[in-house]
Amino acid sequence: MSSRGGEGPIHPATPPLSEPSAWHDISLTVNDEQVSAQVESRLLLSDFLRHRLRLTGTHVGCEQGSCGACSVLLDGVVVRSCLALAVQANGRNLRTVEGLAGPDDPLTALQQAFHEQHGMQCGFCTPGFLMSLAGLAEDGGTPSSDEIDEHLTGNFCRCTGYVNIRKAARQAFGLPDPEEPSDG
């Protein structure tokens, strides 16, 4: 759906029929790229990302703000894109799971930790966990194990029972796993 004219910003095509009475022009930065688009008032940010920009790594699990699968970073802060409207992202800086590691780059330490600790099964909730923890990292410093655990309660996973997600998160933040005996 996206088309690009030379070096300019990304202009996703506007669909023929959505809500013709109320178009808004928005411009924002998504994963370091300039985007400008026409959106309807009621278009959810999650649908804008997924259907207009084809950034389908942001998943929609409930559209009720509960599950956290649609978490993205808006100006570095974790938000649920199913509870935000696309127009609210105007002029803002957005980061999605596709913005963590470039297509040709190795996985980030956070992503690698989920792989190594088998902190994922179906992978549907995974981008939400990654963005939620990326947001925690944006806060700076090293969070404590308790702070990580508290943070993780904002996302649902139905497959893993969370145990390996906690391990992955601790690894990503360089914390020892309480289950493993330390080298010392």
Add this chain to the structure above:
Amino acid sequence: MADDNSSGFFGRSLPRVEDDQLLRGQGCFIDDLDIPNVVDIAFVRSPYAHARILSIDVTAAQTMPGVVAVYDGASVADRIKPLTNSEELRVPEGIAALNPVVKIQPAPILAVDEVNYVGQPIAMVVAETRYLAEDALEVIDIEYETLPAVLDMEAALEPDAPLALEGEVDNIGVHVRHGIGDVAAGIADAAAVVDEIFATQRYVAAPIETRGMVAQNDPFTGGLMVWSTTQTPHRVRDHVAESIGLSVDDVRVQSVDVGGGFGQKGILVVEELLVPFAAHDLDRAVRWIADRHENLTADAHAREQIHHITLAADADGHLLAVKDRIMVNLGCRNMVGLVVPYNSLCHLIGPYKVHNVDLEATGVITNTMFTSPYRGAGRPEATFAMERAMDRLAAKLGMEPTELRKRNLIQPDEMPYRTGLLDRRGLPQEFDSGDYPEMLSKAVDMIGLSQFRQEQKLARQEGQHLGIGFALYLEMTGLGPFEGARVEVMPSGRVRLYTGAPSQGQGHRTVFAQLLADALGVNPTDIDVVAGDTASIPYGVGTIASRALVTAGNAINQAGGLLKQRILSHAAEFLEAEVSDMQLEGSRISVKGTPAVGLSLAELIRTVPKLVGGSGSDGLSETSYFQPPNYATASGLHAAIIEVDPSTGRLDIRDYVVVHEAGKIVNPIIADAQVIGGVGQGIGGALSEHMRYDDQGQPITSTFMDYLLPVSSMVPDIRLGEIVCPSPTNQLGVKGLGEGGAVGPPAALANAVEDALRPFNIIVRSGPLSPSRIRDLVRDSNHS
């Protein structure tokens, strides 16, 4: 080969090949498909638990912006056959001899004159976007006359109960009674009898990805291409073809990346017939993605059961008789027949030896969403009743609950053990292998039972309420009748594996490649797995009932063995050597002892068209189907130590141990995670999940704010122990373990709560054990 573990890939925790794409947000789930000009579907659903439809007017909706089509019951009635899950409703011969009731109650595709649960589809709007489709729902005008609704199972079985489904004679959808020996005599001889009611509440499997489907006409065949989140693609193919009148050859169902299933996506719903129908009828690409409200209120529910259970034992605790009257809430219709009720029935006794058994299961029709198998499929409910009753019996006998269990276990030297009952196939129930005494002693050691009892005593003096609970269960895994695998060498020299059992997160691409790599003599990295594309293998069943590893795994092993022979004989012909002198290692075929003489698979496949010539042979490809001769019986024991605060009802899990036995393990890190993931779901059900209706039949837990999934803080770090009893039922020696973890927690935690609150003399008869429930139990206790 499986037995050659030292050099093979079997038994190694290979990292998952699935992860990289998923971590980058590059997976392809159903709603990620980019189909040009796809139109979206939304449904008008019944707002009443039971009503007669007087009129439906869709004319206003048809002219709403972006609306492509609107269908109601009348407009599809002659064009799509009602849904009957024929595979699930089949009654095996042996079971038929028990004279069961299994009513066939086909689900209307869209309701015509009666709706009998909130959420039943009445009209379908197809529009340019989901937003516009939902706009159009608002102007569809339907007149109803409400009918009496019946929600409670006991009430539904009263002689004068209103009928939940008009035209029936009663509210019984399923009934079966089965037993052995003389229960009355067993009870008469008993020193102790427990007679109790234990119930399991209604759950929703609720994978984080809801159900969805995309369909479009195939421009070449005139048939249909269907992408689906289903766990059973071949069944969807067969049902779609049958119901809309296409040849089964012209419907292709392809499973995509699927965001969890747990059984909910293993059973067909009418929406899965309507979506392909609309695509075919409109000649447009059509998409339906259930929203969470639909998932919680109008997709399959599960579990709700009541057990009136009686255990009788002699003074030493030996079980003399077990009697159980099981009620299963089937919801609006009998959609899955005996599957859950009979699963509960034939798993109830678990690993214990009992010679007098009388079990009766009644499936009750009520004005609620239909229920179907969810991870465990009748076993968590049966285990809750049996293991709770065992703890009550132990208390009555003044015995440590683990001691009572120990005295009744089937012994390893009694394997294979026949219970005297019939299994789900109607054949004599036979447990193939297992070591329950070892499992029990391992769990008792790991949890530190004797040390805990001292700690518990001291804590009570301090006013602290600690408790321990155990739950022991077994699971007959590897449900037939078959699963298949097709393996072939591709032009590149890579190997491709096709099977009908898709993954919903279980890591089939990794694990199946490990199995094939061993059978064939190539590296797993040279194998691509395609699971759940009906065009790639003609028959399949799917990933349900802890069956994929047992059935597909063994089919893969068989097909791999056949392909290896074929490769070696082709290579021998090409190299003009003896087949017995050929070897295949790391995708290279060579002459034993002369490794320089050989060729790669890529080179060999290029020679095949010339070598085969007119022989009619099928190149480098083999297909094999595995039919399990018996179930592979896995087992597990959960042990939990908890602390309960009687003044707030707060429950903390201090330690949680699972000892599981599931035969030989192909990939330990994946297997462990399956067990732990199951435990997580089980803990959710034990402590917080409860799908509830009000007394008018309105679902009142229709969001994740009300239907409470477990979050990270509720699931402790689980400690795992393992026993290995290779299954003699299949060459790989494997058993299924996908469901097991979810079976134990409700019973183990309820037993622990009762143990913790022993001074209050409470009886935990049902879940979930939320803080308010625990407070109610304490408040209603005799303690003061």
